Amino acid sequence: MYKKLFDKIKKKKFTISVVGLGYIGLPLALSFAQKNIKVIGVDKDRNKIEKIKNCSSYINTVDKSLIKSCLKKKFSVSTNFRELRFSDVIIICVPTPIKKNKKPDMKYVREAVKKISDIIEKGHLIILECTTYPGTTEDYFLPIIKNKKLNIGENVFLGYSPEREDPGNKKFSILKGNINKVISGHSKNCLKLVDSVYKLIITKTHKVSNIKTAEFTKLLENIYRSVNIGLVNELYNLCSKLDINIYETINAAKSKPFGYHAFYPGPGVGGHCIPVDPYYLSWIAKKKGINLKFIQLAGNINRQRPTQVSSFIVKQNVKNILILGLSYKDNSDDLRDAPSIKIFKNLLEKGKNIYVSDPNVDRKIIMKNFKGAKNVTTHSLNKKFLSNIDLVILLNKHKTINYKSIQSKSKLILDCKNIYKKKYKNVLTA
Ligand SMILES: NC(=O)c1ccc[n+]([C@@H]2O[C@H](COP(=O)([O-])OP(=O)(O)OC[C@H]3O[C@@H](n4cnc5c(N)ncnc54)[C@H](O)[C@@H]3O)[C@@H](O)[C@H]2O)c1
Numbered sequence: 001m002y003k004k005l006f007d008k009i010k011k012k013k014f015t016i017s018v019v020g021l022g023y024i025g026l027p028l029a030l031s032f033a034q035k036n037i038k039v040i041g042v043d044k045d046r047n048k049i050e051k052i053k054n055c056s057s058y059i060n061t062v063d064k065s066l067i068k069s070c071l072k073k074k075f076s077v078s079t080n081f082r083e084l085r086f087s088d089v090i091i092i093c094v095p096t097p098i099k100k101n102k103k104p105d106m107k108y109v110r111e112a113v114k115k116i117s118d119i120i121e122k123g124h125l126i127i128l129e130c131t132t133y134p135g136t137t138e139d140y141f142l143p144i145i146k147n148k149k150l151n152i153g154e155n156v157f158l159g160y161s162p163e164r165e166d167p168g169n170k171k172f173s174i175l176k177g178n179i180n181k182v183i184s185g186h187s188k189n190c191l192k193l194v195d196s197v198y199k200l201i202i203t204k205t206h207k208v209s210n211i212k213t214a215e216f217t218k219l220l221e222n223i224y225r226s227v228n229i230g231l232v233n234e235l236y237n238l239c240s241k242l243d244i245n246i247y248e249t250i251n252a253a254k255s256k257p258f259g260y261h262a263f264y265p266g267p268g269v270g271g272h273c274i275p276v277d278p279y280y281l282s283w284i285a286k287k288k289g290i291n292l293k294f295i296q297l298a299g300n301i302n303r304q305r306p307t308q309v310s311s312f313i314v315k316q317n318v319k320n321i322l323i324l325g326l327s328y329k330d331n332s333d334d335l336r337d338a339p340s341i342k343i344f345k346n347l348l349e350k351g352k353n354i355y356v357s358d359p360n361v362d363r364k365i366i367m368k369n370f371k372g373a374k375n376v377t378t379h380s381l382n383k384k385f386l387s388n389i390d391l392v393i394l395l396n397k398h399k400t401i402n403y404k405s406i407q408s409k410s411k412l413i414l415d416c417k418n419i420y421k422k423k424y425k426n427v428l429t430a
Contacts, residue, residue, distance in 0.1 A: 025093030153187030159194035162218030184214035230298025268339035270328025310346035
């Protein structure tokens, strides 16, 4: 069974299904499809499936022309999990958020696993890509495989490979195939199959000895970021008091050719990874009797940033405020857990008139997330519009915004991302 599947994959004569066509799953599915591999994309969201079928994209970093060309090849999409019966390889890319009590919310994984368990049979290779606690893949799939009396590594195969996509990153992406992929398998045969699948779309894979290690690697990468962002956010507050420009300091530290990696302060972290992943590790650590104090502290510092920015704005004593750039990171359209939403709510509570604008984000999505905004725009802003604004807050740096023009037309700007490298009389930092 192993040899048969291995040969099918090598010859690209196999079918792959991707479950969950979001920021991660859609580009992944298209990566295989553009290599002329038969791909079935499955998502429970009817709107997304309809959009793909109509060759339109709901992710600003995924070009609709690519969707169109893939649909002409061997790419199809559906909301029907029965379609998975026709696949040899199933990759799962569903969300892994946290609950209100900060514990892992495994409901999407559970749902997807349940549906897959109905169709799983001899010859299948299942790969989980979701960011999650070490142990998830085997916790969820081994009981099903055992129940079905299948022999893992002999007639059914299991692996985990963490996603490393960075939506908005023009240099590295899954579609370009230039992000090394960490891969793992339950057995040697599983690992070889996982390797052969990803080698079709990625130049380099990095094998680890077991699934838990691969799951942990993803958390290590993101917690490393969270901790370093926390550190630099804390130092940013100190530098303001000492009248030191932290960006100049970071540039100076960067001149050392080893032992230093630059991280930058900002208005807070957002998205599906940095604010969420530390809780997955803390949860499993607590179960093992370990309290991850250092990691929690960094998370707290990062979470305080939107409140600090809001307090700074309130002190400016201005009424009409524009938040320009709403997504949680540069060049993205992703509003999940974005600092802009927290700052918006804080300022609204203080009775401010808040205008919001982001050329990267769909207008309807902005309206849904910024209820109570005085005005919502997604196009470039003219002098007349800006003349009514007392303060413009810049929370990210988009290629789609002409910052020079904003600076010349605005009364006052709060630059939270060091967009204006030199000093301007009308530009503040917080
Ligand atoms: N977004 C990122 O930058 C990023 C980076 C690295 C890793 N990840 C991880 O990748 C995983 C997916 O994240 P994402 O950003 O693509 O999420 P997303 O919310 O953009 O997409 C997930 C998709 O899964 C669908 N879905 C949910 N439950 C389903 C089910 N039971 N069956 C079928 N479809 C289902 C949703 O409709 C949605 O379209 C998460 O574990 C995340 O932590 C995300």
